[in-house]
Amino acid sequence: VKANPWHHPTGHLQCRLSAAAAMLAVLRLGAAAVVLAWPFPALAARVASAAHGGSLRSSGRAGASAAAGRAVGGRQWAAGAETWRESVESSQLAFQATGLDSCDVTSQGPVCFSGQRSMLVPTAVPSGLVGHWTFDERIAYDSSGRGNHGTSEIMHGPSPAGGGHSALFQKSFMTVPNAKSLQLVDFTYTFWVYTLEDSAALADTLPPRCPLLRKGIYLPKAEEFANAPAILFNYRTGQLRASVTTTSVGRGDGEFMDSSARLAPGRWAHVALVHHGARQSLLLYVNGMLDSTLRTHGSIVQNDFPLYVGGDPFTADVCKHGVYLDELRVLSRAAAPHELQAEAAPALAGVDPSFVRLGCLRCSLQEAMRVCPRGSHICSSLELHTGGYEAARALGWLAKGTHVWTEAAIAKAHNLAFVNLRSQSGLGLCCRGQL
Structure with missing residues (x-):
């Protein structure tokens, strides 16, 4: 989209539409609302067909000419030039459809809004984000743009910030199919976790550790193990365990470390697991604070298994606990400590995690x-x-x-x-x- 100049109340807006782009913007100029849609593939085909390489122009200037057309409610269409002219109070808009596969927005003048009007824009994506599940919908859609969506419906619970939803997992789990974008040497996993009060009463009947997430498989009888990574929770002690299968240790939990922190039931906590491939170091953060570190002897072994969240099919029958998870993110890089501290700051009720x-x-x-x-x-x-x-x-x-x-x-x-x-x-x- 190119606007030159783009200002209020009058201006010219030249839009390049492409079937490959996907975006929705709502511009409110004066008392009128103009919706510009860069449609998804099904809708894009219709726009491309309607445009047919021509131009769609809207202007408030009188005396617009048309070879042949018809007027419908103040709109005049010219079939030959595929021209549409409409008066939108004092605003002047010009739309031009082309076959380009890119679009941009430029403005040489101010963009002004009034009356609590605003522009809808896509969510910003941090550098290296390959997975982001907010759990606000019935299906756990991936907001990163990588398409790593969950394959099953989830139960909703309260969120740590009071807006939206978390996901409730109790003898259940979410499956994210394997993807190249999830096979990572450097990675960061972050999420919020809340264990239910009744889980403490079940601690004696649960296995020593239950997975909060696992990218891999765990079948002791078949001696098949893969963790890249796995984060487990001990409901007896409240401790976390971070586990990775490496070229040095391929059985059981592989190389692992247990947290010094002990998560209390009935309280939200922020957990982050960071791996530096070049250093072969694994770092576990709880509430933005560095809790434990591990220098692995081998390199992480990648696997083709799904990412399981909230549990996994290998322990679902025995892990009867209830747990809320929210705002799960996966980065294809090792996040800096200050990034994790900023994300986890609400967990300490105003105390700076670096304090x-x-x-x-x-x-x-x-x-x-x-x-x-x-x-x-x-x-x-x-x-x-x-x-x-x-x-x-x-x-x-x-x-x-x-x-x-x-x-x-x-x-x-x-x-x-x-x-x-x-x-x-x-x-x-x-x-x-x-x-």
Whole structure:
């Protein structure tokens, strides 16, 4: 679409229509609404047939000529030139249909709207997005444009943000057929998860771990295993397990790591799994915080199996839990930490995910002092009360009776009167910045 100039209330709009394009824009000029449609294939054929290489022109100027035509409600058609002229108040529009396979929009003047009018545009697609399932429709359509749609209907549940829907999986799962775009060396999987309260009561009757998603197959009796990747959840402990089948370990869960975080039932959590192929590193983030890392010994083995979400056909009969999943995204690249922190920010009720990180779970004071990376320190009591405790509780690091190390404990440790501190163990949290 090319507009030169495009302004309100008068202007000229020259549109190039193609059967290959797919888009819908609604332009409101003055009191009239003009709908421009770049149709899908079935509709595109009719537009191409109607245009027939000619031009469709609309103008508000009087005295428009036509070789032969007919007037219907103020519209004058010229059969030979295929010309359509219509007066739209003071707005002047010109449409020209061509056989080009591309279109663009240019404006040399302002585009103005009033009366709460707006333009409908397609959803922006982030770099590397190969799958995005919002679960807002009955069928889990892929919003990335790659066509990786789910093949079955889903049950709806509440969403973490209060708008739209999540997907409820209980002895069920969603299948996304295998595609080249899902066979990835570098990848990022992100989603929101909420385990139901009654799942905790069923924990003793469930297998040790149930899949939240799996790209692959898991058949122990047939000794057939493939995870590229798999994210499993332990309903007894609340821990996550990230698993990949590699050239070094091809049986069972392959190479894996368990999370330090323990997800509590009845609370939304954001989970992200990132793989750097060149580094052979697997990183697990919970609520935007780096939770666990794994340096794999081999390279990930790709497979031709579907992507299963919310469960899989291999465990559906024994995994009786209920779980909500929402906003599942797959990227064909390793996302940067700040991208994951921005996406997961609502999970911590206002606490910046980069404000605090886990140092150690059960460690001595000396170990806690050494574990914090450069640019961070053991949290002070003030920092713990202004976000540290909230983050630790949300990720399950802070249990009843857990001792938490502070900067004050470090000062006391240098005093011989507090030598007993050196033999205690506690939780070490690292806060950003220097005291």
